[in-house]
Amino acid sequence: xxxxxxxxxxxxxxxxxxxxxxxxxxxxxxxxxxxxxxxxxxxxxxxxxxxxxxxxxxxxxxxxxxxxxxxxxxxxxxxxxxxxxxxxxxxxxxxxxxxxxxxxxxxxxxxxxxxxxxxxxxxxxxxxxxxxxxxxxxxxxxxxxxxxxxxxxxxxxxxxxxxxxxxxxxxxxxxxxxxxxxxxxxxxxxxxxxxxxxxxxxxxxxxxxxxxxxxxxxxxxxxxxxxxxxxxxxxxxxxxxxxxxxxxxxxxxxxxxxxxxxxxxxxxxxxxxxxxxxxxxxxxxxxxxxxxxxxxxxxxxxxxxxxxxxxxxxxxxxx
Amino acid sequence: xxxxxxxxxxxxxxxxxxxxxxxxxxxxxxxxxxxxxxxxxxxxxxxxxxxxxxxxxxxxxxxxxxxxxxxxxxxxxxxxxxxxxxxxxxxxxxxxxxxxxxxxxxxxxxxxxxxxxxxxxxxxxxxxxxxxxxxxxxxxxxxxxxxxxxxxxxxxxxxxxxxxxxxxxxxxxxxxxxxxxxxxxxxxxxxxxxxxxxxxxxxxxxxxxxxxxxxxxxxxxxxxxxxxxxxxxxxxxxxxxxxxxxxxxxxxx
Amino acid sequence: xxxxxxxxxxxxxxxxxxxxxxxxxxxxxxxxxxxxxxxxxxxxxxxxxxxxxxxxxxxxxxxxxxxxxxxxxxxxxxxxxxxxxxxxxxxxxxxxxxxxxxxxxxxxxxxxxxxxxxxxxxxxxxxxxxxxxxxxxxxxxxxxxxxxxxxxxxxxxxxxxxxxxxxxxxxxxxxxxxxxxxxxxxxxxxxxxxxxxxxxxxxxxxxxxxxxxxxxxxxxxxxxxxxxxxxxxxxxxxxxxxxxxxxxxxxxxxxxxxxxxxxxxxxxxxxxxxxxxxxxxxxxxxx
Numbered sequence: 001x002x003x004x005x006x007x008x009x010x011x012x013x014x015x016x017x018x019x020x021x022x023x024x025x026x027x028x029x030x031x032x033x034x035x036x037x038x039x040x041x042x043x044x045x046x047x048x049x050x051x052x053x054x055x056x057x058x059x060x061x062x063x064x065x066x067x068x069x070x071x072x073x074x075x076x077x078x079x080x081x082x083x084x085x086x087x088x089x090x091x092x093x094x095x096x097x098x099x100x101x102x103x104x105x106x107x108x109x110x111x112x113x114x115x116x117x118x119x120x121x122x123x124x125x126x127x128x129x130x131x132x133x134x135x136x137x138x139x140x141x142x143x144x145x146x147x148x149x150x151x152x153x154x155x156x157x158x159x160x161x162x163x164x165x166x167x168x169x170x171x172x173x174x175x176x177x178x179x180x181x182x183x184x185x186x187x188x189x190x191x192x193x194x195x196x197x198x199x200x201x202x203x204x205x206x207x208x209x210x211x212x213x214x215x216x217x218x219x220x221x222x223x224x225x226x227x228x229x230x231x232x233x234x235x236x237x238x239x240x241x242x243x244x245x246x247x248x249x250x251x252x253x254x255x256x257x258x259x260x261x262x263x264x265x266x267x268x269x270x271x272x273x274x275x276x277x278x279x280x281x282x283x284x285x286x287x288x289x290x291x292x293x294x295x296x297x298x299x300x301x302x303x304x305x306x307x308x309x310x311x312x313x314x315x316x317x318x319x
Numbered sequence: 320x321x322x323x324x325x326x327x328x329x330x331x332x333x334x335x336x337x338x339x340x341x342x343x344x345x346x347x348x349x350x351x352x353x354x355x356x357x358x359x360x361x362x363x364x365x366x367x368x369x370x371x372x373x374x375x376x377x378x379x380x381x382x383x384x385x386x387x388x389x390x391x392x393x394x395x396x397x398x399x400x401x402x403x404x405x406x407x408x409x410x411x412x413x414x415x416x417x418x419x420x421x422x423x424x425x426x427x428x429x430x431x432x433x434x435x436x437x438x439x440x441x442x443x444x445x446x447x448x449x450x451x452x453x454x455x456x457x458x459x460x461x462x463x464x465x466x467x468x469x470x471x472x473x474x475x476x477x478x479x480x481x482x483x484x485x486x487x488x489x490x491x492x493x494x495x496x497x498x499x500x501x502x503x504x505x506x507x508x509x510x511x512x513x514x515x516x517x518x519x520x521x522x523x524x525x526x527x528x529x530x531x532x533x534x535x536x537x538x539x540x541x542x543x544x545x546x547x548x549x550x551x552x553x554x555x556x557x558x559x560x561x562x563x564x565x566x567x568x569x570x571x572x
Numbered sequence: 573x574x575x576x577x578x579x580x581x582x583x584x585x586x587x588x589x590x591x592x593x594x595x596x597x598x599x600x601x602x603x604x605x606x607x608x609x610x611x612x613x614x615x616x617x618x619x620x621x622x623x624x625x626x627x628x629x630x631x632x633x634x635x636x637x638x639x640x641x642x643x644x645x646x647x648x649x650x651x652x653x654x655x656x657x658x659x660x661x662x663x664x665x666x667x668x669x670x671x672x673x674x675x676x677x678x679x680x681x682x683x684x685x686x687x688x689x690x691x692x693x694x695x696x697x698x699x700x701x702x703x704x705x706x707x708x709x710x711x712x713x714x715x716x717x718x719x720x721x722x723x724x725x726x727x728x729x730x731x732x733x734x735x736x737x738x739x740x741x742x743x744x745x746x747x748x749x750x751x752x753x754x755x756x757x758x759x760x761x762x763x764x765x766x767x768x769x770x771x772x773x774x775x776x777x778x779x780x781x782x783x784x785x786x787x788x789x790x791x792x793x794x795x796x797x798x799x800x801x802x803x804x805x806x807x808x809x810x811x812x813x814x815x816x817x818x819x820x821x822x823x824x825x826x827x828x829x830x831x832x833x834x835x836x837x838x839x840x841x842x843x844x845x846x847x848x849x850x851x852x853x854x855x856x857x858x859x
Binding site for chain 2: 184185187188189190191192193195196199200202203204205206207208209210211214217221
């Protein structure tokens with residue numbers, strides 16, 4: 001059974017059907033459809049971070065670097081006025097992002113704990129400054145995408161990316177696939193090693209595993225998926241800019257991941273929904289919503305350690 | 320019994336900023352033999368084990384395994400060569416079942432660790448081998464128990480099972496009976512009697528009765544230096560050994 | 573590059589480095605003694621700057637403003653430690669990161685509420701608004717020299733305190749063995765409060781004295797925090813000597829890069845960090 005926790009199964013069976021039907025409920029309101037799409041895209045990003053932090057025990061504050069890279073790689077390799085194939089470019093972008101992750105991971109994973117937190121943040125800042133200072137990439141304004149990719153396979157057109165509802169379904173599909181993929185990975189033999197490294201790295205090394213290599217692979221995997229999320233985001237609004245790489249993006253993703261329940265993977269969806277929901281409602285009430293968010297985060301750390309999923313699991317999982 | 324040592328050290332030294340934890344240790348360990356290492360506190364026994372399994376790097380001297388020097392290889396490579404180690408402080412995966420603990424160990428040998436799509440629960444051979452390791456130490460009844468919930472003595476047994484599951488050729492056991500009562504110790508002693516017929520075992524222990532009962536060869540270390548090596552009787556009768564222990568206030572008999 | 577330009581940049585670099593050292597030493601102190609990585613450390617730098625601006629508006633005296641700001645920062649440190657940081661001991665890094673990120677959000681929001689988002693400026697105090705001539709054409713601002721001297725003075729005081737006083741001894745002991753210090757009957761929680769408050773105050777004081785040198789803007793805290801991280805990574809966490817060398821290195825590299833390689837300038841210190849990470853992952857002087 002892939003989703004082997006009861007809570008997780010309930011969540012999957014409630015969330016995905018609801019999400020499937022949501023555009024019908026919101027019929028005339030593409031604003032909300034687009035908002036939900038953005039939330040789902042970010043949930044993919046948060047899930048990839050949750051895997052790194054919650055499953056592998058690698059705390060990184062620089063994951064947003066790959067989010068931004070997803071968009072910037074696209075503008076680097078895609079011709080400006082021509083519609084490319086979405087699926088092929090997905091592959092390219094994930095592959096390039098993975099290559100970058102290999103290099104960065106090689107440097108960053110030699111450290112641990114506090115150092116890793118600081119170094120990942122610093123590298124993300126480096127990427128941020130690189131893109132915001134560079135003229136080739138439009139500096140702070142970023143770059144516009146003039147033509148969105150075409151999603152046909154063998155001539156059969158699947159989604160029209162200009163259509164918000166189509167795009168919504170593409171992202172929903174991606175979200176489900178991401179969750180599914182990560183569950184496969186965590187359940188696999190590779191996942192067994194990752195779990196071992198997370199729980200007791202000393203013992204795992206003593207058994208003969210090269211834990212650096214496994215961490216590097218996990219890092220690369222998660223980063224490629226983070227880039228995919230960034231690529232989707234870029235396609236949604238038609239532009240990429242340096243704020244995607246800002247440390248606040250990494251920081252809030254981390255908050256969402258913990259809010260939802262660190263390490264649960266499906267919790268990333270919960271956390272993103274709740275956080276963005278709060279953000280959205282608070283923003284309308286006051287321009288200083290950040291104050292309440294900050295206070296909420298502090299309270300969450302003090303009181304609500306296992307996040308929403310943790311709380312639900314406590315209620316629903318019985319041995 | 321093979322006359323060539325399967326594992327040996329030559330002039331092994333370990334210094335920590337001026338403190339000599341180990342000084343010029345040259346020992347030979349043979350296959351199918353249990354080689355006990357004893358000594359008062361601070362003798363360097365744990366340091367020796369840490370060096371033999373690659374956890375520490377020697378300051379000077381060599382470690383030779385099956386004829387090849389291995390002191391420069393990476394820590395995880397030691398285990399890959401078949402040098403398995405159990406720890407003094409129980410070092411298992413508390414949140415996993417006993418079987419899963421052993422599965423992690425078996426998987427190292429069996430491979431497939433880079434398969435990230437297929438479920439880990441579908442590898443029957445792997446689970447069989449893990450189950451066998453649990454059988455060997457007598458923990459079959461606890462297969463599906465979460466490791467954190469079994470008794471302390473059982474956890475020590477699990478430690479040994481995990482090492483066995485990696486199909487080692489050398490077992491480095493660091494005080495496997497630490498903190499155990501008499502009955503539990505007896506179980507481990509019986510287990511080790513069985514195992515020493517198959518593996519090269521290096522046993523560091525404070526429980527003197529156990530060491531005398533089990534060791535084919537016995538080495539005494541004091542203050543990081545080698546005092547004497549010989550059969551149990553030879554060592555017991557050695558006046559220097561008595562002095563080393565009584566001088567420290569420890570009891571030998 | 574002319575010699576005089578070189579000297580000006582050299583002094584600029586050293587002065588910036590010394591300022592970074594001041595900030596980084598607060599960060600390292602808190603981490604070394606209490607094991608807490610305070611991401612909101614940069615926010616205290618920002619708070620120091622904004623407080624300085626506010627009290628200069630109120631009192632028209634930079635000195636008075638500096639004093640008041642330092643005291644307020646100390647009080648903020650004590651309150652924050654007692655209410656929030658205390659709950660982080662014995663908890664993992666993730667919780668620390670999260671709580672302190674929450675604090676950053678709160679501080680930034682408060683800054684926006686109290687003082688708005690427009691850049692603010694503090695005038696260099698009258699007494700130091702002159703400039704020392706270095707060559708016939710080039711002068712160097714006295715105030716910047718003052719800042720460098722203040723940093724050195726504070727560093728000296730800290731050195732003295734840590735190595736020669738009883739409090740310093742407790743700090744050093746607490747760094748190596750927390751439980752032992754507790755067993756000795758020392759009230760470790762009071763020690764922690766003091767250490768945290770000092771750490772935070774160091775950042776705030778740095779913000780105060782840096783205020784007249786550039787404009788006070790939102791986000792200045794995070795910018796300096798990340799520079800601090802680079803300093804600590806290069807120098808090695810827990811090592812004051814490392815923080816000192818690291819800070820001077822970062823200060824010089826950043827300053828010279830902005831003159832010699834303007835396109836790459838903001839990235840230079842990270843490239844330096846990556847390079848050092850390649851050859852010495854623990855930092856140059858890790859303890």
